Amino acid sequence: MSRTFVGMPAFPRNATRAVQNSQLRYNLRKATHTIRGKRAAVVGELPDWAELRAAGKAIKDHTLRNLDTYLLQLEEAVTRAGGHVHWAADAAEANRIVTDLVRATGETSVVKVKSMATQEIGLNEHLAARGITAYETDLAELIVQLGDDLPSHILVPAIHRNRAEIREIFLSKMAEWGRPAPERLTDEPRALAEAARLHLRERFLSTKVAISGANFMIAETGTLVVLESEGNGRMCLTLPETLISVVGIEKLLPTWRDLEVFLQLLPRSSTGERMNPYTSMWTGAVDGQEFHLVLLDNGRTRVLADEVGRQALRCIRCSACLNVCPVYERAGGHAYGSVYPGPIGAILTPQLRGLGSELDRSLPYASSLCGACFDACPVAIDIPEVLVHLRAKARHARAERAGMRAAGWVFDRPERLARAQRLGSRFRRLVPRRLPGPLAAWTDTRDLPDIPATSFRDWWDKTDGGRR
Amino acid sequence: MTSPMIPPTRSSRDLILARVRAAVRGAPEVEIPRGYRTAAPGTDLVSLLAERLDDYRAQVHVVPEAEVPGAVAAALDRRGAARLVVPGGLPEEWRRAAAAGREIVRDDPPLRADELDRVDGVLTACAVAVAETGTIVLDSGPGQGRRALTLVPDYHLCVVRAAQIVAIVPEAVARLDPAAPQTWIAGPSATSDIELNRVEGVHGPRTLEVIIAS
Amino acid sequence: MNHPEFCERGLAVRVALFITCVNDTLFPGTGRAVVSLLRRLGCEVEFPAAQTCCGQMHVNTGYQAEGVKLARHFGEVFAGYDAVVAPSGSCASMVREQYPRLARAAGVTLTVPKVYDLSEFLVDVLEVTDVGAYFPHRVTYHPTCHSLRGLRVGDKPTKLLEQVRGLELVPLPAADECCGFGGTFAVKNPAISSAMCADKVRNVMDTGAEVLCAADNSCLMHIGGTLKRQRTGVRVMHLAEILARTEADK
Ligand code: SF4
Numbered sequence A: 001m002s003r004t005f006v007g008m009p010a011f012p013r014n015a016t017r018a019v020q021n022s023q024l025r026y027n028l029r030k031a032t033h034t035i036r037g038k039r040a041a042v043v044g045e046l047p048d049w050a051e052l053r054a055a056g057k058a059i060k061d062h063t064l065r066n067l068d069t070y071l072l073q074l075e076e077a078v079t080r081a082g083g084h085v086h087w088a089a090d091a092a093e094a095n096r097i098v099t100d101l102v103r104a105t106g107e108t109s110v111v112k113v114k115s116m117a118t119q120e121i122g123l124n125e126h127l128a129a130r131g132i133t134a135y136e137t138d139l140a141e142l143i144v145q146l147g148d149d150l151p152s153h154i155l156v157p158a159i160h161r162n163r164a165e166i167r168e169i170f171l172s173k174m175a176e177w178g179r180p181a182p183e184r185l186t187d188e189p190r191a192l193a194e195a196a197r198l199h200l201r202e203r204f205l206s207t208k209v210a211i212s213g214a215n216f217m218i219a220e221t222g223t224l225v226v227l228e229s230e231g232n233g234r235m236c237l238t239l240p241e242t243l244i245s246v247v248g249i250e251k252l253l254p255t256w257r258d259l260e261v262f263l264q265l266l267p268r269s270s271t272g273e274r275m276n277p278y279t280s281m282w283t284g285a286v287d288g289q290e291f292h293l294v295l296l297d298n299g300r301t302r303v304l305a306d307e308v309g310r311q312a313l314r315c316i317r318c319s320a321c322l323n324v325c326p327v328y329e330r331a332g333g334h335a336y337g338s339v340y341p342g343p344i345g346a347i348l349t350p351q352l353r354g355l356g357s358e359l360d361r362s363l364p365y366a367s368s369l370c371g372a373c374f375d376a377c378p379v380a381i382d383i384p385e386v387l388v389h390l391r392a393k394a395r396h397a398r399a400e401r402a403g404m405r406a407a408g409w410v411f412d413r414p415e416r417l418a419r420a421q422r423l424g425s426r427f428r429r430l431v432p433r434r435l436p437g438p439l440a441a442w443t444d445t446r447d448l449p450d451i452p453a454t455s456f457r458d459w460w461d462k463t464d465g466g467r468r
Numbered sequence B: 001m002t003s004p005m006i007p008p009t010r011s012s013r014d015l016i017l018a019r020v021r022a023a024v025r026g027a028p029e030v031e032i033p034r035g036y037r038t039a040a041p042g043t044d045l046v047s048l049l050a051e052r053l054d055d056y057r058a059q060v061h062v063v064p065e066a067e068v069p070g071a072v073a074a075a076l077d078r079r080g081a082a083r084l085v086v087p088g089g090l091p092e093e094w095r096r097a098a099a100a101g102r103e104i105v106r107d108d109p110p111l112r113a114d115e116l117d118r119v120d121g122v123l124t125a126c127a128v129a130v131a132e133t134g135t136i137v138l139d140s141g142p143g144q145g146r147r148a149l150t151l152v153p154d155y156h157l158c159v160v161r162a163a164q165i166v167a168i169v170p171e172a173v174a175r176l177d178p179a180a181p182q183t184w185i186a187g188p189s190a191t192s193d194i195e196l197n198r199v200e201g202v203h204g205p206r207t208l209e210v211i212i213a214s
Numbered sequence C: 001m002n003h004p005e006f007c008e009r010g011l012a013v014r015v016a017l018f019i020t021c022v023n024d025t026l027f028p029g030t031g032r033a034v035v036s037l038l039r040r041l042g043c044e045v046e047f048p049a050a051q052t053c054c055g056q057m058h059v060n061t062g063y064q065a066e067g068v069k070l071a072r073h074f075g076e077v078f079a080g081y082d083a084v085v086a087p088s089g090s091c092a093s094m095v096r097e098q099y100p101r102l103a104r105a106a107g108v109t110l111t112v113p114k115v116y117d118l119s120e121f122l123v124d125v126l127e128v129t130d131v132g133a134y135f136p137h138r139v140t141y142h143p144t145c146h147s148l149r150g151l152r153v154g155d156k157p158t159k160l161l162e163q164v165r166g167l168e169l170v171p172l173p174a175a176d177e178c179c180g181f182g183g184t185f186a187v188k189n190p191a192i193s194s195a196m197c198a199d200k201v202r203n204v205m206d207t208g209a210e211v212l213c214a215a216d217n218s219c220l221m222h223i224g225g226t227l228k229r230q231r232t233g234v235r236v237m238h239l240a241e242i243l244a245r246t247e248a249d250k
Helices: A011-019 A022-044 A049-065 A067-080 A091-105 A116-120 A123-129 A139-146 A163-177 A189-206 A232-238 A256-270 A300-304 A309-314 A320-324 A326-331 A342-353 A358-365 A372-376 A383-393 A398-412 A414-426 A437-443 A456-463 B012-024 B045-055 B065-079 B092-099 B169-175 C004-008 C021-026 C028-040 C056-061 C064-078 C089-106 C118-125 C145-151 C156-162 C190-207 C217-229 C239-244
Strands: A084-088 A109-112 A133-136 A209-212 A216-218 A223-228 A242-248 A278-283 A290-296 B059-063 B083-085 B103-105 B121-124 B128-130 B135-138 B155-161 B182-185 B190-194 B197-200 B207-213 C014-017 C044-046 C084-086 C115-117 C138-141 C168-170 C211-214 C235-238
Touching (some): A011 A022, A022 A320, A067 A290, A067 B012, A084 A091, A084 B012, A091 A209, A109 A232, A116 A123, A133 A139, A139 A189, A139 B190, A189 B197, A256 B169, A300 A309, A300 A342, A320 A342, A326 A342, A326 C190, A342 A358, A358 A383, A383 C089, A398 C056, A398 C064, A414 C021, A456 C028, B059 B065, B065 B092, B065 B121, B065 B155, B092 B121, C014 C028, C021 C217, C028 C044, C064 C089, C084 C089, C084 C118, C089 C145, C138 C190, C156 C239, C190 C217, C235 C239
Parallel strands (some): A084 A290, A109 A209, A209 A242, A242 A290, B083 B103, B121 B155, C084 C115
Antiparallel strands (some): B128 B135
C-alpha cells in the first residue's frame, strides 16, 4: 500500500466526489444495508442486550480510569508468561521497535493479520522503505493491498469494491505479489475466496514472522484475543516462529471474566453473527513461539485527557456505527481521510491527530447528528455528543463566525428578534429563488419556504393569542 | 507528540504511564453493572447447539455416546479421508474407529506446517461448547492438540460430549483456563469481505463436521 | 369542543408554548394550530413573550458560548412552568437531552425546564390519542431523528394520526433514516445532505401520499423544499396542523 491519506482535502469536497460515483454508492448501499439487517436480527435475539451494553460501557470506562494500573498488570502477566513487552509513545517509535524486531530475526518478509493500529502508524510503508515486505492476509486487506488502494471501512476495508472489481484486481495484480490468480477466475465470491486461499497458502506455511493487532488484552492474565472469520489470523498467530502484536493501550480489559461481555457484544455488532468463525486467545509465548507485545499510545493519552472526548476510547472497532450511518453510506470511507472512517472516525481522527488540518477540522461536521450511530454502538459511545464537543473546539471560518455572532445578537433579546422578523416580512417578496454565497448550497437543490407576512409573536400580540 | 511537561530522557514506558495518570486525574470511579445473564437454565443444549452449528454450515450429527465410534468411522468414510492426524489424549475407542483402514499421523514430535498440509483431516475432542452461539472451544487439552493441528488440515471432525455443552458465553468463559491457548470455532472458515455476503471456506478448514454425543 | 376523556379527568392544564425561533419566524401557522388544538383540549396556553431561541443552531455548529447564553435565557423564561410544549422534536430534545451535556461540556449549571414535544404532551400528559381531528387525505409520516432517537417518542405521533377521522396513514419506507437536514449540515455538506434528501423524497413518492407529515418544521422545510423543487405536488404539513383540523374547517 503506497497510497496514503496524507494531504487530502476537507470532507465536504471528498464527499461530493464520492456521491457522484454511482458504482461506489451502489456498492456501499448494498453492503451496509445487508449488514444492518443481520446485525439488527442477532442483536434482537438477545434478551439482555441492553444489560450487556451497559456492562461493556462501564467495564471500558473503569479500565480507562485505571489504565496505568492495568497496563502494569498486563506487562507483568505477559512477561511472566514468557512474552516481551515494548512501549511506544508514538507511531515513529512503534515502527522502529517492530522494524528492529523483524531485523533481529534476519527475515525480510512478514505476514500480517488485519490490524487498525498498524495501519494507523503506517507500518507497512515504514517496513517497505527498509526492505521488509509486509503481506496482508485478510481477504479485504489483500484486495486493498493488491489494488494499491486505501481501506474504506474498519471491518471490510474493501467494502467500496464489488465482486467484478475484485476479480479484475486479482487477475491483474496477484502475479506481482506471488501466486497468480487462476486464469479462468469468475466473479463468484466463492471463486474469489478460493483464489485468495491459493495465493496465500504457501506464504502462511513458510513465513517466519507475523504481525498482528488484538481486539482485547486481559490485564489480569496477560491474554491477547483476536476475533476473525477467515482463519488467516490463526495462520499468522500460530504458525510463524515470531509473533509481534501492536496494540493500542485502550484495548485492555481488567479480567478474564470481562470477555463474557465483549465476546457477545463484538461479533453481533460487527459481522452480525452470533459468533465469528474463529477467536484465538493466547497468553505470552506459546507452542514454542517468540512473542512481542508493542503497546501503542500515539495520541491515545491525549484523547484520555478530554473528559467528553475520552469515551471514544471505549471503541471496540466493531463498525456498527459505519454501517448505520447515512453519511458514511453516501460518502464512503475514503472521504474521511483516515484509517478510521465513519462516525467513529469523525470523532477519533481529530482527537488523535488534532484539529490542525482543514480535513481534520471538517470531520466533526461530517454528520447530520441523526443519532443512529449512538443507538448502534455496543459500548454506548455518544458520538453526537463528542461531535458537538469537537465542533466547539474547532476554529471557525470568519464569515460564519460573523453570521453566528449576528444571529446570537438577535436571539439575545426578543425585541431584536421581533424587529428582524418584521424586516424579513417587509422584504419577503424580494428573496431570490437562488441565494448567493454559501447559502446557495441550500437553494441548489431545495426551494426556500415563503416568508410569512406576520411572525407568530406579532400575531399573538395583535390578536391576544387568537382571542381577539 | 512529546508533552513538554515530561523530560524527554524518561523511557516511553514512564512517559505513557505519566500521561495516563495526568489524563485521568480526578476522573470518577465507575461501577460495573452486571445485570446480564450469566446462565440460561432450561435450554435444550444438544438441539440448540446442533441447530446453531448448522446455521453456520457445519455438518452436525447427534448420536448416543455409545455410537460415537461408528459415527466417526462413517464420517471419515464419507469424507474419503485416508491420512488423519490425531492428537494425544483422544478416547481410545474414537481413535480406534478412526484408525481402522486409515493411516494415522501423530503430532509427536510436532509436525511441520507443510507436513500438516498433507494430511486429509484432523479428529479432535473439545473443551467446551456454547449452544446459543454455536461455538466449540478447543483449549489444547486432551484430545485437542496444539492450535495448528485444527487449522492447517482442510477437514476438521470434532466430537462434543453433552456434558461439555453450556447454554451461553459467560458459562463457557467461567469453565476455561486463560493460561491455555484457545481457539473458539463457530462453523467453518468464512469471509464476509465480498459485498458483505458470507462465503464459507477460506484459510481455515473448509469443512467442519461435528458429532454431538447425547 | 372538549375532549370527553379529558373532561372526565377534570383537568385544566396551564402550558407554556415554546414556539421555537424557526416556527415563530417562518411557520406561524404551526403555532396557531398548536394553540387552537391545545385550547380545544382544555388547556390554558400561555406565550411567554421573552422567549427567543433554544440555542440549538449555535451549540450544534460549535458556538458553545453563544449557546450557553441562549440556554440560560431559555431557562429564565420557562423555569416557572409545569409544562412547556414545543412543536419541534429537535428543539425539545435540545433542551431535554442536550442542555445537560452542554452544561457538562461548558462547566456551567443550566436550568432544564420540562419541555415536551407536542405528541408526548398529548399522549403522556393529556392522555389522549383521539383529539377530534378530521383530515380526509392520504398521509405519510416522517418520524424525524431527534423525536425518534433523542426524545424516543416512539409511535405516539402515528397513534394520534391513526385516530384522525378520514385520514389514511400510509407507512413510509425506511422512515427512521435521517432526511439529511441536520441544521448547518445542510449547507456545510450540501452534496451528502441533498443525496440523503433525494432518497427520502423517493420513499415519500413511493407511498403515493398527498401529504408528508412530521413534528418538526426544519426537516419539513428541507424535504418540502426538495419536493417543491422537483414539482412533485406533495404537500408538507406539521403534525399540529393536521391535528388542529376539524370537520368545521371543511
Ligand atoms: S464507535 Fe461504537 S459502533 Fe462505532 S466502531 Fe466503535 S464500538 Fe463500534
